Amino acid sequence: xxxxxxxxxxxxxxxxxxxxxxxxxxxxxxxxxxxxxxxxxxxxxxxxxxxxxxxxxxxxxxxxxxxxxxxxxxxxxxxxxxxxxxxxxxxxxxxxxxxxxxxxxxxxxxxxxxxxxxxxxxxxxxxxxxxxxxxxxxxxxxxxxxxxxxxxxxxxxxxxxxxxxxxxxxxxxxxxxxxxxxxxxxxxxxxxxxxxxxxxxxxxxxxxxxxxxxxxxxxxxxxxxxxxxxxxxxxxxxxxxxxxxxxxxxxxxxxxxxxxxxxxxxxxxxxxxxxxxxxxxxxxxx
Amino acid sequence: xxxxxxxxxxxxxxxxxxxxxxxxxxxxxxxxxxxxxxxxxxxxxxxxxxxxxxxxxxxxxxxxxxxxxxxxxxxxxxxxxxxxxxxxxxxxxxxxxxxxxxxxxxxxxxxxxxxxxxxxxxxxxxxxxxxxxxxxxxxxxxxxxxxxxxxxxxxxxxxxxxxxxxxxxxxxxxxxxxxxxxxxxxxxxxxxxxxxxxxxxxxxxxxxxxxxxxxxxxxxxxxxxxxxxxxxxxxxxxxxxxxxxxxxxxxxxxxxxxxxxxxxxxxxxxxxxxxxxxxxxxxxxxxxxxxxxxxxxxxxxxxxxxxxxxxxxxxxxxxxxxxxxxxxxxxxxxxxxxxxxxxxxxxxxxxxxxxxxxxxxxxxxxxxxxxxxxxxxxxxxxxxxxxxxxxxxxxxxxxxxxxxxxxxxxxxxxxxxxxxxxxxxxxxxxxxxxxxxxxxxxxxxxxxxxxxxxxxxxxxxxxxxxxxxxxxxxxxxxxxxxxxxxxxxxxxxxxxxxxxxxxxxxxxxxxxxxxxxxxxxxxxxxxxxxxxxxxxxxxxxxxxxxxxxxxxxxxxxxxxxxxxxxxxxxxxxxxxxxxxxxxxxxxxxxxxxxxxxxxxxxxxxxx
Numbered sequence: 027x028x029x030x031x032x033x034x035x036x037x038x039x040x041x042x043x044x045x046x047x048x049x050x051x052x053x054x055x056x057x058x059x060x061x062x063x064x065x066x067x068x069x070x071x072x073x074x075x076x077x078x079x080x081x082x083x084x085x086x087x088x089x090x091x092x093x094x095x096x097x098x099x100x101x102x103x104x105x106x107x108x109x110x111x112x113x114x115x116x117x118x119x120x121x122x123x124x125x126x127x128x129x130x131x132x133x134x135x136x137x138x139x140x141x142x143x144x145x146x147x148x149x150x151x152x153x154x155x156x157x158x159x160x161x162x163x164x165x166x167x168x169x170x171x172x173x174x175x176x177x178x179x180x181x182x183x184x185x186x187x188x189x190x191x192x193x194x195x196x197x198x199x200x201x202x203x204x205x206x207x208x209x210x211x212x213x214x215x216x217x218x219x220x221x222x223x224x225x226x227x228x229x230x231x232x233x234x235x236x237x238x239x240x241x242x243x244x245x246x247x248x249x250x251x252x253x254x255x256x257x258x259x260x261x262x263x264x265x266x267x268x269x270x271x272x273x274x275x276x277x278x279x280x281x282x283x284x285x286x287x288x289x290x291x292x293x294x295x296x297x298x299x300x301x302x303x304x305x306x307x308x309x310x311x312x
Numbered sequence: 313x314x315x316x317x318x319x320x321x322x323x324x325x326x327x328x329x330x331x332x333x334x335x336x337x338x339x340x341x342x343x344x345x346x347x348x349x350x351x352x353x354x355x356x357x358x359x360x361x362x363x364x365x366x367x368x369x370x371x372x373x374x375x376x377x378x379x380x381x382x383x384x385x386x387x388x389x390x391x392x393x394x395x396x397x398x399x400x401x402x403x404x405x406x407x408x409x410x411x412x413x414x415x416x417x418x419x420x421x422x423x424x425x426x427x428x429x430x431x432x433x434x435x436x437x438x439x440x441x442x443x444x445x446x447x448x449x450x451x452x453x454x455x456x457x458x459x460x461x462x463x464x465x466x467x468x469x470x471x472x473x474x475x476x477x478x479x480x481x482x483x484x485x486x487x488x489x490x491x492x493x494x495x496x497x498x499x500x501x502x503x504x505x506x507x508x509x510x511x512x513x514x515x516x517x518x519x520x521x522x523x524x525x526x527x528x529x530x531x532x533x534x535x536x537x538x539x540x541x542x543x544x545x546x547x548x549x550x551x552x553x554x555x556x557x558x559x560x561x562x563x564x565x566x567x568x569x570x571x572x573x574x575x576x577x578x579x580x581x582x583x584x585x586x587x588x589x590x591x592x593x594x595x596x597x598x599x600x601x602x603x604x605x606x607x608x609x610x611x612x613x614x615x616x617x618x619x620x621x622x623x624x625x626x627x628x629x630x631x632x633x634x635x636x637x638x639x640x641x642x643x644x645x646x647x648x649x650x651x652x653x654x655x656x657x658x659x660x661x662x663x664x665x666x667x668x669x670x671x672x673x674x675x676x677x678x679x680x681x682x683x684x685x686x687x688x689x690x691x692x693x694x695x696x697x698x699x700x701x702x703x704x705x706x707x708x709x710x711x712x713x714x715x716x717x718x719x720x721x722x723x724x725x726x727x728x729x730x731x732x733x734x735x736x737x738x739x740x741x742x743x744x745x746x747x748x749x750x751x752x753x754x755x756x757x758x759x760x761x762x763x764x765x766x767x768x769x770x771x772x773x774x775x776x777x778x779x780x781x782x783x784x785x786x787x788x789x790x791x792x793x794x795x796x797x798x799x800x801x802x803x804x805x806x807x808x809x810x811x812x813x814x815x816x817x818x819x820x821x822x823x824x825x826x827x828x829x830x831x832x833x834x835x836x837x838x839x840x841x842x843x844x845x846x847x848x849x850x851x852x853x854x855x856x857x858x859x860x861x862x863x864x865x866x867x868x869x870x871x872x873x874x875x876x877x878x879x880x881x882x883x884x885x886x887x888x889x890x891x892x893x894x895x896x897x898x899x900x901x902x903x904x905x906x907x908x909x910x911x912x913x914x915x916x917x918x919x
Contacts, residue, residue, distance in 0.1 A: 080702055080853075080897070081852050081853050081854070081897075082853075082854050083853050083854050083855050083895040083896070083897070084854075086894070086895045094893070094894055094895070094896075094902060095894045095895050097702070100702060115894060118887070118890065118891060118894075119855070119890075119891045119894045119895040121891075122855070122859075122887055122888055122890075122891035122895075123854050123855055123891060123895060126854055126855065126858035126859055126862060126888070126891075127854055127858065129858070129862070130858050130861075152884065153862050153865065153866075153884070154865070154869075156865065157862065157865060158861050158865065179854070180851065180852075180854075180857070182852075189396075189399075194313055194314065195314065195316075196313065196315070196396030196398055196399060197316070197396075197398055198398055199396070199398040199399045199401060199402035200402050200697065200851070201401055201402045201405040201406075202405045202406070202851070203405070203406050203680070203848075203849070203850060203851050204846060204847060204848070204849040204850065204851045204857060204860070205846065205849070205851065205857055205858065205860070205861045206851070207850075207851030207852075207857065210398070210401065210402070211398050211401075212318070212386075212387075212396075212397035212398040212400075212401045213318070213383050213386070213397070213401055213412070214401070215318075219318065220316070220398070221315065221316030221396065221397065221398065
């Protein structure tokens with residue numbers, strides 16, 4: 027566990043959360059306040075290291091006086107606000123959003139979704155067998171990672187991480203419009219012809235497994251991927267002097283993927299191509 | 313930003329189209345030949361990046377010249393503006409009028425939307441496609457509403473080249489549309505805008521009184537008919553005085569949201585952050601709406617003057633006129649009007665010698681209904697995908713380029729002129745208590761004299777329909793456009809005011825009054841509305857992106873069904889519609905289900 031800087035002191039504000047007084051630091055979102063109060067609000071597109079995009083609309087809550095529901099992840103708490111998180115109206119929207127998502131993309135590798143589908147009694151198959159789905163084949167352009175857009179919920183996290191929020195490579199964007207909107211590199215080319223620098227930070231933030239390590243993809247295909255048998259060890263990257271933290275995911279004494287702790291005050295979960303993918307020499311036993 | 317460009321090169325033609333907009337490149341960093349200086353420093357960077365808002369005009373430049381946007385052309389444009397190619401690709405693929413795949417130089421957009429569909433668009437399309445098959449050099453594309461509903465069915469031909477040529481055919485026959493596509497330069501001219509105003513020349517009109525009376529290309533004629541008296545009055549009153557008049561007049565926005573204009577202006581004017589921007593929303597894309605086009609084509613100087621007044625009142629020195637890409641004639645007339653006004657000191661550094669600097673720049677949309685949403689419009693101008701932003705912050709605080717911005721649509725702005733010339737109290741006496749002033753309605757469909765009608769607020773739906781001569785066998789009236797709602801023939805006494813329509817459980821929206829007789833197959837019509845929203849959703853948020861698709865699927869399933877056979881799907885429509893209304897980011901998703909819901913509830917569409 028790394029030390030998280032506390033930042034400058036902030037004033038507290040008071041508002042009502044599900045009928046109870048809540049006190050949060052100024053600038054907190056409704057979702058921050060919910061989490062502080064131990065309330066579980068489902069969200070897919072919110073990311074701890076990125077500005078909220080509020081595109082998935084799963085975290086909607088009711089705010090007194092607002093005509094529509096409000097995304098908890100991006101709406102800042104205001105003094106005197108009255109927020110209700112678990113009303114019939116909010117639950118209805120979450121249920122339908124889950125159904126719409128689960129009927130159009132493959133959420134089998136999205137953590138927590140199975141539980142939410144059950145909790146909200148969502149029935150994704152009620153749109154019938156002919157409901158439009160993405161139905162795309164995974165794109166394997168290189169040995170480092172796989173883009174499986176059949177699992178993509180268009181949360182924009184990879185776009186933000188690749189763009190001005192972290193990596194500044196701007197290799198990925200959303201192309202097209204409406205249901206045909208897709209994450210794409212320029213000219214929808216293979217990754218190898220794009221501006222991608224293979225930092226893998228998009229994989230780090232992808233909530234659904236639409237972007238994954240080739241190693242994980244291959245092991246899943248072979249049926250050998252087993253998170254229960256994996257250990258995680260956080261260490262310091264040895265390639266240069268920046269001091270990035272690496273979390274090595276090891277299964278059967280082999281490194282199967284590398285992530286980075288998001289609470290690291292230097293890198294916030296970001297790595298470069300070497301830190302993220304350059305581990306083969308560690309397990310070269312020749 | 314470390315940008316990576318592929319090795320695809322623009323053709324000479326593509327390069328020249330971009331250079332005509334941006335000027336020749338200076339350094340090899342942005343595509344010129346290498347010079348000695350290039351070894352020492354890089355050009356481009358922040359300076360070029362600050363011109364990101366020229367991305368959309370740049371895409372237009374290439375699309376206008378070539379007809380589509382190749383990899384080489386897109387990469388060259390990106391180099392010139394230091395825009396990442398992936399982002400520019402995302403922008404180019406967002407707009408319906410652009411193509412990143414090769415296509416013929418001529419594109420014929422055939423409107424298949426509500427009014428045109430009722431007027432035989434499917435037959436027209438089939439006929440045109442039979443005549444202009446593959447190899448004809450024309451790409452025939454089915455288009456959402458072209459804003460020519462009073463002359464339905466309509467087609468718009470765009471032939472790429474230098475210069476680009478356009479021709480409108482409406483009402484279109486197969487022969488005329490094919491002629492327009494094959495030689496847009498020699499196609500017959502459109503009838504004057506006044507033909508869309510059956511009341512033209514009548515006494516008592518306030519917004520339309522010059523349409524058909526003045527020459528839209530003559531500034532002198534405009535001045536001879538009372539032009540620029542409102543701006544003079546504005547300078548007498550001062551900015552605060554103008555805002556007071558507009559507030560006292562009770563004017564509310566005519567774009568559909570009905571927000572008090574004076575309050576919006578006041579909120580923007582009082583922001584300490586500078587500069588302030590003015591945006592005129594002329595992206596009229598609501599199916600059934602064409603009033604802004606008629607105003608712009610019939611009385612373009614009125615809009616120029618009104619924008620100047622609005623800029624003066626709110627402390628803006630730059631006004632952006634965001635005009636939908638499907639209005640070539642309005643574009644030419646407004647370009648001409650702005651140039652003339654500039655030459656005569658009515659725009660520029662010193663408007664009317666009053667020491668106030670103001671100028672107007674036209675930005676063309678490229679076929680995206682969502683860009684009529686105010687924040688999506690900002691993104692579009694700035695060179696990003698036309699996706700709406702989440703609010704707050706509101707535009708009066710952080711709008712275009714992150715600065716305080718006032719955005720009004722064409723009709724709202726044009727109302728400011730009579731407010732200033734007649735004074736707020738006299739204006740406020742027109743209409744009803746909460747809905748003051750005159751209102752424009754776009755009447756189309758099963759009526760004898762389709763067109764734009766001006767009536768004081770408070771006239772009933774039946775009175776407006778009577779003006780246009782409603783035909784026998786009226787089955788339903790769509791009020792407010794595709795985002796509005798249907799009303800029954802026995803509800804024609806509903807007063808056309810904001811409060812009156814709200815009480816009746818419907819909306820004025822953008823002023824659409826579209827009549828359908830009993831020959832129109834209602835389920836097909838509803839399907840078209842659903843298809844429209846599915847096509848036009850930006851795709852940013854889940855309820856709208858997937859919800860519009862699920863709704864269209866359900867309507868497909870029940871297109872031939874009624875009663876118990878349709879009940880399950882109607883229940884599904886309601887559930888999805890409710891979530892879309894509650895949880896979508898912007899008005900598009902929130903209102904996409906309105907018209908279909910009203911058809912089920914008020915017309916008994918599937919009973």
